[in-house]
Amino acid sequence: SSAASDVYKRQNYVCTNIHLMENNNPFITNGYISAEYFCDRVTETETLTRYITNGNNVALISPRRLGKTGLIEHCFHQKHIGDKYYTFLIDVYATKNLQEFVFELGKGILNGLKPRGRKAWDLFLSCLSSLRAGISFDFAGNPGWNLEMGDIKTPSITLDEIFYYLEKADRPCLVSIDEFQAIAKYPEKNVEAMLRTHIQHCTNARFIYAGSQRHMMGEIFTSPARPFYQSTAIMELHPIDMRTYTKFIREHFIVANKDITEETIQNVYERFEGITWYIQFISNSLYAMTNIDEICTTDKVNIAIENILSQLNFTYSSLLYQLPPKQKEVLFAICKEGKAKEITSSRFLKTYKLTASSVQGAIKGLLDKDFVTCELGEYKAYDKFFEIWLLKQSQ
Numbered sequence: 001s002s003a004a005s006d007v008y009k010r011q012n013y014v015c016t017n018i019h020l021m022e023n024n025n026p027f028i029t030n031g032y033i034s035a036e037y038f039c040d041r042v043t044e045t046e047t048l049t050r051y052i053t054n055g056n057n058v059a060l061i062s063p064r065r066l067g068k069t070g071l072i073e074h075c076f077h078q079k080h081i082g083d084k085y086y087t088f089l090i091d092v093y094a095t096k097n098l099q100e101f102v103f104e105l106g107k108g109i110l111n112g113l114k115p116r117g118r119k120a121w122d123l124f125l126s127c128l129s130s131l132r133a134g135i136s137f138d139f140a141g142n143p144g145w146n147l148e149m150g151d152i153k154t155p156s157i158t159l160d161e162i163f164y165y166l167e168k169a170d171r172p173c174l175v176s177i178d179e180f181q182a183i184a185k186y187p188e189k190n191v192e193a194m195l196r197t198h199i200q201h202c203t204n205a206r207f208i209y210a211g212s213q214r215h216m217m218g219e220i221f222t223s224p225a226r227p228f229y230q231s232t233a234i235m236e237l238h239p240i241d242m243r244t245y246t247k248f249i250r251e252h253f254i255v256a257n258k259d260i261t262e263e264t265i266q267n268v269y270e271r272f273e274g275i276t277w278y279i280q281f282i283s284n285s286l287y288a289m290t291n292i293d294e295i296c297t298t299d300k301v302n303i304a305i306e307n308i309l310s311q312l313n314f315t316y317s318s319l320l321y322q323l324p325p326k327q328k329e330v331l332f333a334i335c336k337e338g339k340a341k342e343i344t345s346s347r348f349l350k351t352y353k354l355t356a357s358s359v360q361g362a363i364k365g366l367l368d369k370d371f372v373t374c375e376l377g378e379y380k381a382y383d384k385f386f387e388i389w390l391l392k393q394s395q
Contacts, residue, residue, distance in 0.1 A: 026252040027284035029277070032073035039248040039276075040240050041071050048208070049075050051233050052174055057199065057207045059180075059221045059228075062237030063373070064212035064382065065277035071237065072176045072208055086120070086173045088112040093179035098188045102155040105162055105177075106131070107145040114142060119170075127165040130158050156194065163198040166205040173205040180209040181216035192220065196227035207232075214375055239274030242266060249283050253296065260286065260296040267298050278384055281308070309389050316389045323371075329354060330362040331371055332394055335387045340379040 028037045048071065051058045060068055069089070076087040090108035095101045106128065113121040121143055125135055130153070136146045152158050166173050183191050199207055209232065211217035221228050246265045253260045264286070272278035285304040290296040309316075320328065333352035334340045342348060343363065344356045363379070366372040373382050381387035 024256070025284055025287055026256075027249075027280050027287055029280050029284050032070055032077065034077070035074065038070065038074050040244045041067070041074065044071055044235070044237065045075055045078075048072070048235060049078065049081070051235075052206045052208065053081075055206065057232040058209070059217060059232045059234045060208055060210045060237065061214055061217045061234065062212065063214075063275070063375070065275050066237050066239065067276035068210045068212070068237055069176075069178055070276070072178075072210065076174065076176075081174070084171065086112060086116065086169060086171050088173065088175045089178070090176065091178040092182045095182055095186075097186050098159075098191055098194075099149060099152050099155045101183065101186070101191070102152055102158050102162070103147070103149055106147075106152075106158065109162065109165070109175075110135075110143060110145050123169065124165045127161050127168070128158070130154065130161060159194070159198065163202055167202050169204060174208070175205055176208040176210060178210045179212060181211040181213045181220065184216050184220060193227045196231065200231075213373070240276065242269045242274065245269060245274075245279060249279075253287065253290070256287075257292045258287070258290045258294060258296065260290065261298070264296055264298045264301060267301055271301075272384055275384070305385075305388065308385060309392075312385060312389065316386055319386070320390070320393075324362075324365070326358045326362040327365050327371075330359055331366055331381070332390060334366075334372060334379050335381050335390045336394070338380065341377055343379055 026037050032038070048058060048060070052075070060072070062068055069091075072089065075081060076089075081087065088109050089112070090105050092101055092104050095104055109124060110121060113124055118141070125132065125143060128135070131147060131151060136144050138144060166175070183195070199205075209217075209221075209228075211220075220226055221232055221234060223229060246262055246269070249265050250260055250262070265283075268279055268282045268286075272282070282301065282304055285307060286296050286300055289300055289304060323331065329352070330343075333348070333354065334343070336352070337348075340348065343359050348354070349356060349359065363372065367374060370382050371386075372379055381390070
């Protein structure tokens with residue numbers, strides 16, 4: 001939803017400000033810098049690279065914020081990939097229909113080609129005859145994607161042109177589409193079949209379909225009735241091992257003549273269930289709070305979290321205000337449970353003074369808006385900082 005999307009953007013803004021407090025902060029919270037600041041994923045990097053360089057498309061599935069995009073960027077930044085392939089990162093999380101999908105796909109490809117020079121992007125622009133009038137150039141002669149969504153009059157034709165380019169490009173292409181499950185909710189009924197046909201006939205490109213909603217991704221790729229059935233290798237991403245992450249964090253502190261206790265790192269790891277983005281976020285803050293020749297201890301973790309929540313307080317207050325009362329009640333109940341199962345059981349309903357009908361009505365809205373996620377019948381808050389903030393409100 002746009003509300004949840006705005007929160008994620010706001011959190012990244014907060015992270016960036018924290019990051020700027022310490023110019024050389026090694027704990028990256030947004031984007032990718034280099035292998036030096038990327039923790040582990042050695043096996044996953046080898047597996048994903050092997051798949052995409054040997055003619056396979058890949059469905060990469062894991063909960064949000066576990067590091068799918070970071071892993072893909074890490075693969076794309078390997079020298080033998082950069083020298084041989086064009087690589088494109090497309091995020092369709094906020095898209096609602098085929099027109100918006102095509103808009104993001106075209107924008108992502110142009111952005112990926114711009115650093116490669118005129119020869120690379122010239123061919124792409126020459127293929128986009130339906131949009132050529134909407135492409136502008138800066139004073140240095142570089143193209144800009146200054147289109148409005150409405151400039152894409154016939155998405156299917158523009159999609160044909162984009163795939164025509166991918167087939168004709170002077171290098172093989174690797175295309176990553178993040179939050180791919182979004183296409184399953186588009187109002188157009190033939191999007192999966194249309195994309196599958198294009199991809200099937202595109203011999204010069206390989207695709208990574210990254211998704212955070214296991215159930216929807218599973219349906220797209222493992223249901224015999226769906227167009228993408230048995231068309232990809234499937235990879236699941238799991239949390240990085242705690243010992244590996246502990247070593248990574250401590251090493252970066254020690255290089256800067258700081259230190260952090262293993263107990264502190266493990267406290268953060270367990271509290272945020274090994275989810276990469278939160279560990280990076282808190283580590284970034286702890287690093288900034290720790291002076292040279294100082295040891296960071298567990299007492300700083302709560303201070304770091306309080307600092308982050310105070311910067312997000314206005315955003316979270318606005319978000320909570322927008323929620324209908326029943327959705328608010330059910331969200332509080334799920335946060336108090338931590339991980340809620342059987343949310344229409346008499347125990348759950350009695351504990352939180354809810355009715356089965358109100359829960360059933362509210363949960364659909366919470367799932368649609370990305371406030372709550374459901375994995376294998378277990379409901380929990382998507383945003384762990386929001387969960388902590390909500391629990392503080394209910395005390």
